[in-house]
Amino acid sequence: MRKKLDTCFPASRIKKIMQADEDVGKIALAVPVLVSKALELFLQDLCDRTYEVTLQRGAKTMSALHLDLDSAHYIERFEK
Amino acid sequence: MDSMDIVGKSKEDASLPKATMTKIIKEMLPPDVRVARDAQDLLIECCVEFINLVSSESNEVCNKEDRRTIAPEHVLKALQVLGFSDYIEEVYAAYEQHRIETVDSLRAGKWSNGAEMTEEEALLEQQRMFAEARARMNGGTIASKQPDADQTLDG
Numbered sequence: 001m002r003k004k005l006d007t008c009f010p011a012s013r014i015k016k017i018m019q020a021d022e023d024v025g026k027i028a029l030a031v032p033v034l035v036s037k038a039l040e041l042f043l044q045d046l047c048d049r050t051y052e053v054t055l056q057r058g059a060k061t062m063s064a065l066h067l068d069l070d071s072a073h074y075i076e077r078f079e080k
Numbered sequence: 081m082d083s084m085d086i087v088g089k090s091k092e093d094a095s096l097p098k099a100t101m102t103k104i105i106k107e108m109l110p111p112d113v114r115v116a117r118d119a120q121d122l123l124i125e126c127c128v129e130f131i132n133l134v135s136s137e138s139n140e141v142c143n144k145e146d147r148r149t150i151a152p153e154h155v156l157k158a159l160q161v162l163g164f165s166d167y168i169e170e171v172y173a174a175y176e177q178h179r180i181e182t183v184d185s186l187r188a189g190k191w192s193n194g195a196e197m198t199e200e201e202a203l204l205e206q207q208r209m210f211a212e213a214r215a216r217m218n219g220g221t222i223a224s225k226q227p228d229a230d231q232t233l234d235g
Contacts, residue, residue, distance in 0.1 A: 007103045013096055017128060018135040020094040025139075026149040030178055034155045035134055037174035040104075041167045042130050046123065047108040054113070062109070064118035067126075 009036040096124055134158055169217070176209050 011032040018024055018035065046067075053066040101124050105115060115123075135150075137158035142150045152175050159167055180202045 005104060005107055007100060007107060009104070010097060010100065013094075014131060017094040017096075017131045021132065021135055021139070023139055024135055024150065028149050028151045030152050030175055031138075031150055031155055033178045034152050034171050034175050035131060037171045038134060038155070038159060038164065038167050039127055039130055041170060042164070043104070043123065043127055044108050046126060047105060050119070050123075051109055051113065061114040061116050062119045063116040064122045067119055067122045 005040065009039055011036060014039070094128075096127055098124070101127070133162060137162055172213055172217075173210070176206065176213065180206050180209075 014032040014035050015027060018027060018032070050062060050067050054062045057066065059066070098120075102115075102120060105120060105123055109115070134155065138150050138154045141154040141157045141161070142148075145154070147154075156168055156172060159165065159171065183205075184199070184202050
């Protein structure tokens with residue numbers, strides 16, 4: 001069900017984002033690899049769910065509004 | 081959300097490259113689907129938020145274990161805590177693949193034979209590791225001993 005990606009997330013950038021958090025200290029070498037994969041899965045889920053909303057509305061272009069409607073599910077998680 | 085309160089250049093620099101993200105999003109959706117600019121930006125924001133979330137939780141897990149360096153198993157635990165358990169298996173597989181590729185490149189340096197031999201062996205080792213991983217997953221615990229725990233990135 002998941003397509004294989006040709007492009008991957010830049011590990012160095014992920015590391016940068018992680019360390020922008022002051023509380024975060026050292027990170028093992030492999031960690032950005034894991035976060036990258038998790039991010040890929042997350043984004044794929046997000047795209048799939050948002051696209052469903054786009055389809056439901058009969059639109060050809062995915063817009064932020066479709067994302068807002070769908071992100072309620074994720075906001076619940078974030079606010080845990 | 082807390083991240084909104086932080087004003088400053090460091091947060092702006094730490095974002096995902098737009099061009100790469102646009103490509104990835106396109107690959108994830110069916111072809112011929114257009115994505116409005118605002119949706120793209122929002123998706124990228126969500127990604128950064130996700131990274132922050134996982135980082136933060138991984139850090140907590142790490143601190144609770146009295147460790148100084150965030151290790152792969154902390155990330156896996158964090159995903160579980162955050163409710164992303166569905167991702168764990170694939171994330172772990174990616175980690176194992178990465179380990180094999182790292183070992184493979186070290187081996188290739190030592191031996192003069194070259195890639196073919198190492199690839200077969202690596203494949204066998206991968207299968208063995210997957211079996212081990214499944215056993216560990218089913219047991220509900222993740223091994224605390226990681227050989228590359230000493231490898232750290234300069235913070």
